[in-house]
Each structure stands twice: as C-alpha cells, then as structure tokens.
Amino acid sequence: MNVFRIVDSDAFAGEGLRTVVYVAGCNHACPFCYNRLLWNPNIGQKIDEDVIQRIDDDLDNPNIDGVTFFGGEVTYPPNRADATKLMAYLKKRHPTKTNWTYTGYLFEQIKDLEMMKYIDVLVDGPYVQRLNYGIGKSKWRGSANQRIILVQESLKQNKIVYYRDFDGTELK
Numbered sequence: 001m002n003v004f005r006i007v008d009s010d011a012f013a014g015e016g017l018r019t020v021v022y023v024a025g026c027n028h029a030c031p032f033c034y035n036r037l038l039w040n041p042n043i044g045q046k047i048d049e050d051v052i053q054r055i056d057d058d059l060d061n062p063n064i065d066g067v068t069f070f071g072g073e074v075t076y077p078p079n080r081a082d083a084t085k086l087m088a089y090l091k092k093r094h095p096t097k098t099n100w101t102y103t104g105y106l107f108e109q110i111k112d113l114e115m116m117k118y119i120d121v122l123v124d125g126p127y128v129q130r131l132n133y134g135i136g137k138s139k140w141r142g143s144a145n146q147r148i149i150l151v152q153e154s155l156k157q158n159k160i161v162y163y164r165d166f167d168g169t170e171l172k
C-alpha cells in the first residue's frame, strides 16, 4: 500500500482533531471524484517503518483524537493486507484514539473484512456529485448518500447503527 500524504492535524475529517492519511489506489471511479490522482496505486510512498512511525508519533499528541483514512481507497483490494496490519498496530498502540475510515464501498460489502475490527466509524458509499449539498448540510461527507456508521455497534447488532451528532441527530 502506498501513502500519498499525511496531514498531522485536521479539524474536518471526523470528530475532533485528526491525523489524516491519504492512501493511494482506488477502483470506484466515481464521476467528479475530488482526488483522481489517487486512483493510481503507485503514487506516493510505500508504507514502511518511517511512515508508520510518523503516524504513530502524531497519535502520541494528546490533542489528536484519532486517525482518519482518506483516499484513494484504503479498502482497495491490493491495500487490504497492509491497511489491516497498520490499523491493528495503531489500535494496539493508541486504544483510546478513534479510527475513521472513508470508503467508496457500502458497509454491507466490506463488513466481513478483518480490518473492520479496528475501525470505529465508517463513512461509506461512492461520491455522488448531485448529492453534494455543501459542508453545512452534509457534515463530514462529500455527498448526502454517504452514511456515517458506528462499526463495532453495527457488527454486534447485525444492523446499521448510525453515528449521532452532538445534538443526537443520526448522521445517515
């Protein structure tokens, strides 16, 4: 798996302040994709000890609430083995820091992947330009079809459990 970019601290990639990892490789080809450059799985840097250490160090910062995986597509099939290892490692090292993962797949298509054990919140579904109502109306999502899902609760209950905003609204 290649990593294109790491942003140490971002306030718009999920709850709180987050370290954002932009992963290379995507097979969804959503029309009007905001990041076509990252369809190419060979762009960026191969994940290695230095890249892992950089993310690890970011998560040591007490002001950082967790890690967010953007893409590209972290669940792109050739990325899955490395991504699972990385997520497992980060969860072990930083059990209180959350993992938010963005994917073009639907939860139902990837719920059995091993990496799902380490993801707290999944923002799922392809980007649909006509459903982009702007950041004010679609918090944390590019388009309104995308769901914000509490992964562990959903796996336990065998049904989709939505993330609730601070005012109790389900983000579905």
Ligand code: SF4
Pocket: 026, 027, 028, 029, 030, 033, 034, 035, 036, 038, 071, 072, 073, 103, 104, 126, 127
């Ligand atoms: S899933 Fe994301 S990166 Fe992939 S094509 Fe769709 S918008 Fe682009």
